[in-house]
């Protein structure tokens with residue numbers, strides 16, 4: 001039996017992260033039966049987004065201009081570079097309004113299970129930036145997971161091999177704000193102890 005447009009729609013949805021074939025079919029069915037009118041709007045929105053959103057050729061951020069507004073801003077401190085895994089992490093840091101430097105998005109973290117190797121990350125762009133820009137400090141803002149920390153070690157080695165004058169720091173691991181000691185996992189308590197500070 002030849003595939004219908006519905007089958008193609010389900011197939012496309014099922015390729016999205018977090019959606020399996022069952023939920024893909026449920027969404028497609030919902031759209032056709034309850035939200036038929038909005039399907040054309042959605043198609044147009046998808047087209048506009050694809051046409052207008054750009055990945056910054058310098059840092060990997062998402063914006064309507066290339067280079068992005070952060071890279072183009074004269075107010076940002078271009079000597080401080082924060083390395084993050086994904087664009088979502090960049091947005092999370094921007095929400096805090098506490099960082100004035102610039103960014104570099106790796107596009108993921110190294111992972112044996114997911115088959116992510118150094119070649120899959122934006123590391124050659126990073127090396128180029130280290131050559132071309134006057135970066136004095138690098139902040140590794142990677143997740144406190146095994147993959148995140150493996151990536152942090154790898155990137156640290158990569159930077160120090162040729163630029164050992166650059167200061168590298170990573171985000172502190174420890175107690176979350178509002179966290180109660182009794183409810184924290186052992187790993188968090190251990191690292192919080194190790195990273196204790198004089199008061």
Ligand SMILES: [Zn+2]
Nearest residue numbers: 056059068071
């Ligand atoms: Zn940028």
